[in-house]
Amino acid sequence: MLTLALAHLLHRRLRTALCVLAVAIGIAMLVVMLAISHGMLNEVADRVQSVDADLIVLPDNENVIFTAGAAFSGRVKPVIDAFSFEGRPVVGRTIGVMLDTLHLGGQQQRLFAVDRDDMPAFLAGRRVVQGRLFDEGRAFGRRVDALRNDQGYYDPASISEEELLPACELVIDTRLARVGGYTVGEWVTFLGRPFRIVGIVESGVAGRVFCPLPVLQHIKNGGAPWVSLFFVKVRPPPPGSAWAAATRGAEYEEAVAEAMSQTLKAKVEPKSGYRRLMYEGFAQIYLYINLASGLALAVCFIIILLTMYTLVVERTREIGILKSLGAGRGQLVGQVVLEAVLICGVGTAVGLGLAVGAKFAIESWRPLLTLSIEPSFVGWATAIGVAGGGLSALYPGFRAARLDPVAALAVE
Amino acid sequence: MAGADIIVRAEGVRHAYGSDGGVTPVLHGVDLTIHRGEFVMIMGPSGCGKTTLLNILGLMMRPTGGRVEIDGQETSTLDESGRTALRRRQIGFVFQRFNLLPVLTAAQNVALALQLRGETADGQVDEVLRRVGLADKARRRPAALSMGEQQRVAIARAVVGRPRLLLADEPTGNLDSKNAAEVLDLLGELDRSHGLTIVMITHNEHLAERADRVLHMRDGRFEPA
Numbered sequence: 001m002l003t004l005a006l007a008h009l010l011h012r013r014l015r016t017a018l019c020v021l022a023v024a025i026g027i028a029m030l031v032v033m034l035a036i037s038h039g040m041l042n043e044v045a046d047r048v049q050s051v052d053a054d055l056i057v058l059p060d061n062e063n064v065i066f067t068a069g070a071a072f073s074g075r076v077k078p079v080i081d082a083f084s085f086e087g088r089p090v091v092g093r094t095i096g097v098m099l100d101t102l103h104l105g106g107q108q109q110r111l112f113a114v115d116r117d118d119m120p121a122f123l124a125g126r127r128v129v130q131g132r133l134f135d136e137g138r139a140f141g142r143r144v145d146a147l148r149n150d151q152g153y154y155d156p157a158s159i160s161e162e163e164l165l166p167a168c169e170l171v172i173d174t175r176l177a178r179v180g181g182y183t184v185g186e187w188v189t190f191l192g193r194p195f196r197i198v199g200i201v202e203s204g205v206a207g208r209v210f211c212p213l214p215v216l217q218h219i220k221n222g223g224a225p226w227v228s229l230f231f232v233k234v235r236p237p238p239p240g241s242a243w244a245a246a247t248r249g250a251e252y253e254e255a256v257a258e259a260m261s262q263t264l265k266a267k268v269e270p271k272s273g274y275r276r277l278m279y280e281g282f283a284q285i286y287l288y289i290n291l292a293s294g295l296a297l298a299v300c301f302i303i304i305l306l307t308m309y310t311l312v313v314e315r316t317r318e319i320g321i322l323k324s325l326g327a328g329r330g331q332l333v334g335q336v337v338l339e340a341v342l343i344c345g346v347g348t349a350v351g352l353g354l355a356v357g358a359k360f361a362i363e364s365w366r367p368l369l370t371l372s373i374e375p376s377f378v379g380w381a382t383a384i385g386v387a388g389g390g391l392s393a394l395y396p397g398f399r400a401a402r403l404d405p406v407a408a409l410a411v412e
Numbered sequence: 413m414a415g416a417d418i419i420v421r422a423e424g425v426r427h428a429y430g431s432d433g434g435v436t437p438v439l440h441g442v443d444l445t446i447h448r449g450e451f452v453m454i455m456g457p458s459g460c461g462k463t464t465l466l467n468i469l470g471l472m473m474r475p476t477g478g479r480v481e482i483d484g485q486e487t488s489t490l491d492e493s494g495r496t497a498l499r500r501r502q503i504g505f506v507f508q509r510f511n512l513l514p515v516l517t518a519a520q521n522v523a524l525a526l527q528l529r530g531e532t533a534d535g536q537v538d539e540v541l542r543r544v545g546l547a548d549k550a551r552r553r554p555a556a557l558s559m560g561e562q563q564r565v566a567i568a569r570a571v572v573g574r575p576r577l578l579l580a581d582e583p584t585g586n587l588d589s590k591n592a593a594e595v596l597d598l599l600g601e602l603d604r605s606h607g608l609t610i611v612m613i614t615h616n617e618h619l620a621e622r623a624d625r626v627l628h629m630r631d632g633r634f635e636p637a
Contacts, residue, residue: 004524324499325525326497326528328500331528409507
């Protein structure tokens with residue numbers, strides 16, 4: 001019966017092509033939307049996970065994607081530094097980061113304000129390909145430290161604009177530099193002030209834009225030592241301890257994170273859980289994506305249903321012929337379903353091809369976007385395309401099977 | 413016919429069209445016995461019930477009364493799938509309008525009958541097309557065949573599965589005399605060489621000499637011989 005199905009599809013090429021295109025567009029839309037969301041999230045997660053740290057400390061109930069401002073006061077870092085797990089100090093290093101956004105390269109970019117001495121943890125071996133890192137010799141940082149009182153505060157008026165301006169430096173990654181055509185020495189405006197790009201680092205670092213933490217704290221917090229989040233490097237478990245087994249590394253981090261979270265009353269997650277945090281933060285966006293894609297696919301399959309219904313009506317006489325030859329109900333239903341599955345199978349393949357093409361087109365048009373077409377998308381798209389087509393054809397198929405053969409043969 | 417099987421046995425077959433709003437009786441208690449290998453022609457004026465009887469014998473329609481046996485199988489007790497299966501295995505149809513699928517080639521039309529039985533074509537399609545004289549036109553679609561050729565393809569499709577019974581509804585109705593004669597020659601040869609039982613409906617009295625037996629039908633009944 002495959003021969004008959006193929007013969008029919010090739011007989012009405014334009015109609016077949018249009019049906020294939022309808023399915024292809026629905027599948028492509030689903031895959032591209034998933035690719036954009038997954039690509040973006042995975043790319044950001046990969047970059048954050050490249051930081052040389054083990055835990056992320058966030059304000060409780062804070063959404064990791066949209067964290068902004070500075071919720072942790074200067075009193076939190078010492079508590080983290082002094083944290084003990086099972087009676088043993090476990091914190092090797094605490095890196096405070098203040099997050100902000102600025103418009104570069106045609107879109108909003110996440111800015112990481114980091115102390116100069118903590119930048120190696122973020123570079124994690126990546127090179128400075130042009131220029132240098134900001135706050136050379138940590139000059140501005142030391143100037144601010146000298147002004148701070150015991151609580152970590154200082155009078156911001158103590159720093160003149162002439163002292164501040166040279167410290168307003170940015171480091172960007174190679175991808176942003178390429179997209180925006182930025183070079184070392186170029187000035188950009190941030191927070192109403194001129195900032196100079198002093199260095200370009202290899203892409204893959206946590207953020208695309210870095211600036212000195214003391215500078216951002218000075219401008220936005222009046223110098224108050226508040227940060228948005230902490231990265232925490234955890235010391236390895238004691239040799240010979242139960243935690244030291246090679247398979248238990250992740251469990252150790254989770255246990256330390258859980259304990260630290262209880263102490264700080266904050267959200268503490270292993271860095272390995274950052275991807276999950278991001279997906280949780282995007283849950284509503286995924287709901288929208290799934291709804292929109294689902295609606296698009298529903299429309300496609302309704303088109304298939306209507307097409308197959310029309311085919312059954314057009315082929316009433318042929319159905320009568322098949323029945324006179326002894327075609328059973330199952331065979332007739334199967335014949336209609338087979339045609340729909342063939343259309344949707346080809347449509348799915350074309351749709352996947354369109355999605356790949358769209359990926360390259362979008363990444364060329366928007367080089368800062370990363371689209372990730374994962375193998376699971378291909379599997380799901382194929383399953384949805386083929387199953388959806390088959391289900392759409394069931395009603396027309398059953399209609400065909402129920403036709404009276406004598407009446408069907410009498411149709412002109 | 414000495415030692416012959418009974419392929420068709422119809423007893424008191426009645427049929428009426430319509431529903432509660434109005435019923436039109438078409439067959440009024442038809443009795444019919446056909447033996448294996450017989451070539452039976454049924455003649456009669458339009459509307460006398462010939463095609464209705466053929467459709468009932470071909471299990472395309474249930475009679476409103478009476479019983480029908482095909483090759484010893486009582487059909488009134490069969491459900492829809494049982495009737496379809498019996499038709500698929502034992503009965504071939506040839507129609508006045510040929511009823512070939514226009515999107516398939518001649519060979520594909522013939523192979524379709526085997527595919528519906530779950531059989532692979534192997535060499536049967538080529539063999540039967542050769543027997544009907546169309547081996548060189550196997551790849552042509554019906555639109556590229558003459559009417560006589562199309563009817564021969566339809567006959568090939570009807571017999572490729574080696575049914576016991578061939579039902580032909582005015583198979584020469586759309587053919588000129590030359591093609592009509594060729595088709596009847598073919599049917600006669602199939603009857604003789606394969607012991608195929610043929611029941612054919614026709615208006616044409618001139619064809620009667622081809623049959624082993626001619627039955628005249630009028631007003632839903634067979635006329636006495």
